[in-house]
Amino acid sequence: MESSLPLWAALIPILGAFALLLKKNSDSFRNAIVIGASVLPFLLLLSLYGSVINGGVHYAISWLPGFGLSFKVDAAGLLIALITSFLWILCSIYSITYMTHEDKRFRYDFFSLLTLASNLGVLLAGDFLTLFIFFEGLLIFPYPLIAHKEDAPAVKGANLYLYVGVATSLLLLSGMVLLKTYTGSLEISAIAPDIAASMGTAVKFQIAILMIAGFGGKAGLFFEHFWLPEAHPVAPTPASALLSAAMIKAGAYGIFRVVNLLFVPQAGAAAEDWLTLGNIGYWTIIIGTITMFFAVISALISSNSKRMLAFHSISQMGYIVMGIGCAAYLGKDGAMGVAGALYHIVNHALFKAALFLGVGAVYFRTNQLDMYKLGGLMKNMPVTAICLFIAVCGISGVPLFNGFASKTILHHAIIESYEHGHDMTLWLVEKIFIVTAAGTFASNFKMFYLIFRGNRPKEFEQVEPAPLPMKIGMVGFAVAILFLGLFPNWLLETAIGPALAPLGFDPSSHAYQLLYNVQTQVSGLAILYPGAESFSVVLHNLFSSVVALGLGGGLMYGGLKYHWFHITIPKFATFDFYATKMLRRLLNPWSLASDKRV
Numbered sequence: 001m002e003s004s005l006p007l008w009a010a011l012i013p014i015l016g017a018f019a020l021l022l023k024k025n026s027d028s029f030r031n032a033i034v035i036g037a038s039v040l041p042f043l044l045l046l047s048l049y050g051s052v053i054n055g056g057v058h059y060a061i062s063w064l065p066g067f068g069l070s071f072k073v074d075a076a077g078l079l080i081a082l083i084t085s086f087l088w089i090l091c092s093i094y095s096i097t098y099m100t101h102e103d104k105r106f107r108y109d110f111f112s113l114l115t116l117a118s119n120l121g122v123l124l125a126g127d128f129l130t131l132f133i134f135f136e137g138l139l140i141f142p143y144p145l146i147a148h149k150e151d152a153p154a155v156k157g158a159n160l161y162l163y164v165g166v167a168t169s170l171l172l173l174s175g176m177v178l179l180k181t182y183t184g185s186l187e188i189s190a191i192a193p194d195i196a197a198s199m200g201t202a203v204k205f206q207i208a209i210l211m212i213a214g215f216g217g218k219a220g221l222f223f224e225h226f227w228l229p230e231a232h233p234v235a236p237t238p239a240s241a242l243l244s245a246a247m248i249k250a251g252a253y254g255i256f257r258v259v260n261l262l263f264v265p266q267a268g269a270a271a272e273d274w275l276t277l278g279n280i281g282y283w284t285i286i287i288g289t290i291t292m293f294f295a296v297i298s299a300l301i302s303s304n305s306k307r308m309l310a311f312h313s314i315s316q317m318g319y320i321v322m323g324i325g326c327a328a329y330l331g332k333d334g335a336m337g338v339a340g341a342l343y344h345i346v347n348h349a350l351f352k353a354a355l356f357l358g359v360g361a362v363y364f365r366t367n368q369l370d371m372y373k374l375g376g377l378m379k380n381m382p383v384t385a386i387c388l389f390i391a392v393c394g395i396s397g398v399p400l401f402n403g404f405a406s407k408t409i410l411h412h413a414i415i416e417s418y419e420h421g422h423d424m425t426l427w428l429v430e431k432i433f434i435v436t437a438a439g440t441f442a443s444n445f446k447m448f449y450l451i452f453r454g455n456r457p458k459e460f461e462q463v464e465p466a467p468l469p470m471k472i473g474m475v476g477f478a479v480a481i482l483f484l485g486l487f488p489n490w491l492l493e494t495a496i497g498p499a500l501a502p503l504g505f506d507p508s509s510h511a512y513q514l515l516y517n518v519q520t521q522v523s524g525l526a527i528l529y530p531g532a533e534s535f536s537v538v539l540h541n542l543f544s545s546v547v548a549l550g551l552g553g554g555l556m557y558g559g560l561k562y563h564w565f566h567i568t569i570p571k572f573a574t575f576d577f578y579a580t581k582m583l584r585r586l587l588n589p590w591s592l593a594s595d596k597r598v
Helices: 005-023 027-047 049-053 075-101 105-124 128-140 142-146 152-183 192-198 201-219 237-262 271-300 305-333 335-366 382-396 402-421 424-452 468-486 490-503 510-515 535-562 575-587
Strands: 057-061 069-073
Touching: 005 027, 005 057, 005 069, 005 105, 027 049, 027 075, 027 105, 049 075, 069 075, 069 105, 069 128, 075 105, 075 237, 075 335, 075 468, 075 490, 105 128, 105 142, 105 237, 128 142, 128 152, 128 237, 142 152, 142 237, 152 192, 152 201, 192 237, 201 237, 201 271, 201 305, 237 271, 237 305, 237 335, 271 305, 271 424, 305 335, 305 402, 305 424, 305 510, 335 382, 335 402, 335 424, 335 468, 335 490, 335 510, 382 402, 382 424, 382 468, 402 424, 402 468, 402 535, 424 535, 468 490, 490 510
Parallel strands: none
Antiparallel strands: 057 069
């Protein structure tokens, strides 16, 4: 169906941003515009659901001379766009009170809406040129959000974000130039046959590497991740939540489109084409695994709660990229991998936003981010404590909370990948998956315990609860986490299952049929409740989770008792130290000390 609604969904936040100029100093007017410009895109996108499920929605702007924008909405893009809009609504409500702590509220709201428009434009784009234009918006507009405080750490974090963004955008653009040169097109969904016919294996790998690395800078893949721990702790909490829970998903979405769409062979393709896709998927699995494992180690030894959450954003992106890789590695039988990746994109958005907002509420009342200097705040801030506990259970994959569903599907995907080729590296990946889940549990429950349990410092005895708008934001995310945790197959049946159809997977494969039966539109995957599979599958899922949680509990106990979490890694022994220096020299050779200037 042709409709201009995708264009309006991206355009309304831009109009809202400039509408703020009418009454810059009116808090009530500004709050109404920001919330309205977040709610309207959500409603427009929601109205597209039926048309998207029945075949998709497209729209093109071709009247600009020598230039055009195209939008094409499928179920996968719509799902991520909806969760992005939902995040912006709740974070905008939360910021009504939180941003009273900060100066320059107009600037924050102005660039927040422009960032929302850019984010939605990436997710709704119909070709890589349109996607790239909006993607560059995600390079420019979040900069003032990160540098909001205008002190040295904020400017340093924003500059580092900009350095990585510029470098990786050039990589992405190079991949697009190659793609256009060989195929004559930048359509996201229609050029797989042209790719198979027009280029050899070496060129396919070149394009895949350039574009994955280009999107990976925003997603926080390992080797490109080091801006996140510097940017998130210095940005205002609502901005941190949006950057971590929503914006980096644009990078993951780009990787998803590249790996599981561009290089998927058509029916009757040569074995070499399937081998190329499998190799791209294999190395994507490795990159995702390295990302999730090393980031969780850094999270374990972090004392700053927002910095720790930034490392977990990197780690959870590793889970998502691993799932994308599993889908490509398994080829036409890879539905489980892409379903797990899409599900985890949604889940990560919910529990990571809730975590940041909970930590932000504590900071709002205590002005303290060092978790070791807090304690005993459960009595002072019970709603915040409950919401943060729910989010911690979500990210840790505890049964009955949302993370359990997506991590279970991803675990099935990596097991299927190992059984597909019996590669011992993939066997090791599955073990690292469990260990990483244990580290996730240990670090997040450590944070919850140190902030809300134990002895309360005297200076925090009179701490007040979070204000109502902040509670609304946190409770909204907590309810969503519980809903998906209690009804894990609902999302498979309403959004993820229909998203599998245009991705080239074999609908007769066992994984596809379990995830989503095309005829009955029902999921039979036994995540938490027996479906088409037996109850033994549910017990297997629960057993894997219990193993990870048990290891995590032991790690948390040992870390707190024997001070394992206080290990300090010298800066010169970290990849970040050398990567930051290299980027500064490449992109800012005449002013290496610019981060110190305000």
